[in-house]
Amino acid sequence: MTISPPLDLSPRPSPTAPQVQVGNARDLHLYLPARSVDAIVTSPPYWRKRDYGHPDQLGQEQTPDEYVTSLLAVMSRWKALLKPTGSLLINIADSYRHHRLVGIPSLLEVRAAQQGWRLAHRIIWAKDSGVPEAHARLAQRHEFILHFAWRRAYHVDLFDFAQRYGEGAKPGNVWTVRSTLHRGDHLAPFPEDLARRMIVLACPERVCAACGRPLVRLIERGEQLNETRPQARRAMALYRESGLTPEHLAAIRATGISDAGKAQRVQRGAGQNSARTQHLAAEAKAALGGYFREFTFAQPVQQGWAACPCGARAFEAGLVVDPFAGTGTTLRAAHALGRRSFGLDLSPPHYP
Numbered sequence: 587m588t589i590s591p592p593l594d595l596s597p598r599p600s601p602t603a604p605q606v607q608v609g610n611a612r613d614l615h616l617y618l619p620a621r622s623v624d625a626i627v628t629s630p631p632y633w634r635k636r637d638y639g640h641p642d643q644l645g646q647e648q649t650p651d652e653y654v655t656s657l658l659a660v661m662s663r664w665k666a667l668l669k670p671t672g673s674l675l676i677n678i679a680d681s682y683r684h685h686r687l688v689g690i691p692s693l694l695e696v697r698a699a700q701q702g703w704r705l706a707h708r709i710i711w712a713k714d715s716g717v718p719e720a721h722a723r724l725a726q727r728h729e730f731i732l733h734f735a736w737r738r739a740y741h742v743d744l745f746d747f748a749q750r751y752g753e754g755a756k757p758g759n760v761w762t763v764r765s766t767l768h769r770g771d772h773l774a775p776f777p778e779d780l781a782r783r784m785i786v787l788a789c790p791e792r793v794c795a796a797c798g799r800p801l802v803r804l805i806e807r808g809e810q811l812n813e814t815r816p817q818a819r820r821a822m823a824l825y826r827e828s829g830l831t832p833e834h835l836a837a838i839r840a841t842g843i844s845d846a847g848k849a850q851r852v853q854r855g856a857g858q859n860s861a862r863t864q865h866l867a868a869e870a871k872a873a874l875g876g877y878f879r880e881f882t883f884a885q886p887v888q889q890g891w892a893a894c895p896c897g898a899r900a901f902e903a904g905l906v907v908d909p910f911a912g913t914g915t916t917l918r919a920a921h922a923l924g925r926r927s928f929g930l931d932l933s934p935p936h937y938p
Contacts, residue, residue: 604917609930610642611909612660615667618928621798623667624741624904625789627916629677629776630657633690640932644910650681650688654697661734662701664909671741671800673706673788677776679729691730698734706740707733707787711780712762729776731761731784740788741800745886747787781919789904789925792891796898801891807839808887811880821880828873837866838881902926 609617611630631638631645633653638645644660647653664674678694680687695705709731748757763780790800809825809832811818825835840863871878893899903926908916911929920927 604914604921604927604929606911606914606917606929606931608933610932611644611930612642612663614907614909614930615663617930618667618907620666621669621672622905623664623907624669624672624793624800624925625785626664626668626672626674626907626909627781627784627788627920628675628908628910629912630660630910632679633681633688634683635681638932642932650683650690650693654690654693657694658697658701660909661698661703665736667907668736669798670737671739671790672736673740673742674703674734674736675784675788676732676734677711677729677780677784678732679726682723691732695732698732703734703736704738704740705732706735706742707731707759709733710760711776712760713765714762715765731780733788741790742787743790743803744787745803745805745888746791747783750786751783776915778915778919778922781916782923785906785916785920785923785925789906789920789923791904791924792901793904794894794896794898795900795902797894797896799894799896800904801894801901804889804892805886806889807884809835810885810887811883812885817877818880821874821877824874824877825881830870830873834866834870835881835884837863838870838878839884841867842882 607617611628631643633645633647633650635645637643644656645653647656661674668674676694678691680690682688695708699705711729711731713727713729715725715727744756751757751761761780761783763777763783765777792801793799794801811822813819813822870881874881891901894901903924905926905928906916906920907927908929911917911931914929917927917929
């Protein structure tokens with residue numbers, strides 16, 4: 587992979603307004619070219635939750651198995667639209683019938699795997715409130731985000747997701763997001779913040795305009811520590827007082843907590859041999875004491891974008907598609923994040 591020179595990091599204009607058309611999710615392949623979609627982010631109608639009165643609607647099947655069969659048939663038509671790095675993220679909930687949960691999310695997982703889909707993530711959407719249930723049931727305060735991929739090399743941007751939503755070293759798969767109440771002809775199945783998380787996770791910010799590959803972020807450890815930790819705050823204070831340079835911190839990261847491993851090899855660039863690296867690391871350790879260890883885990887910082895292996899230098903925003911666009915939650919979220927977006931709905935309302 588070519589990483590020099592890095593691509594420009596300067597901001598780009600926001601994509602054009604979201605596109606939405608009246609249409610059936612089953613016919614999405616008639617609106618978009620094959621292998622053109624980076625992420626399908628959607629919330630199909632839940633089983634037996636609401637009758638929209640449309641002859642082509644999904645969700646009014648007689649049994650859970652028939653509902654999942656219908657949903658899988660739609661998903662199978664979407665496969666050809668996804669890029670090799672593309673993903674499908676579905677917000678789905680369970681339903682009660684005859685005083686028991688019928689297990690729709692689990693059934694969809696199993697049946698999708700049988701058809702060749704890879705389950706990349708099972709994410710829990712933890713809600714602050716739930717729909718009232720019968721007196722003998724707990725209120726349902728969670729739903730599922732099932733992240734499917736068709737190929738092994740699906741795109742996930744953990745760096746950007748961690749920058750926005752991370753708690754600790756790596757974000758988890760339980761997302762606490764407030765529910766949104768919507769009054770109108772369409773239900774709002776998930777709030778815009780939930781849609782944003784799904785998009786940040788799975789839809790690349792930039793893709794090659796020539797071949798469509800997601801561009802790769804160039805990430806390095808910076809100088810800043812996570813100062814929510816007392817040890818990190820003390821380490822940063824010592825660093826500011828010591829007069830050490832970023833080169834000293836690079837030497838610490840190169841040597842780690844010992845003077846073996848990377849320190850025995852040439853480190854970064856011409857003329858920076860192992861002897862110089864060890865000398866700088868020794869100076870830093872003398873100034874910082876035991877707190878030097880904190881700088882081996884400095885916060886990652888993006889330095890640029892790697893050039894696409896195809897050699898093209900032009901790029902565009904990733905494309906998000908919602909085949910059950912409803913009130914346009916996904917499309918608004920995608921537009922706010924600078925992605926291109928397209929939606930279908932059987933009878934869409936006005937999209938602001």
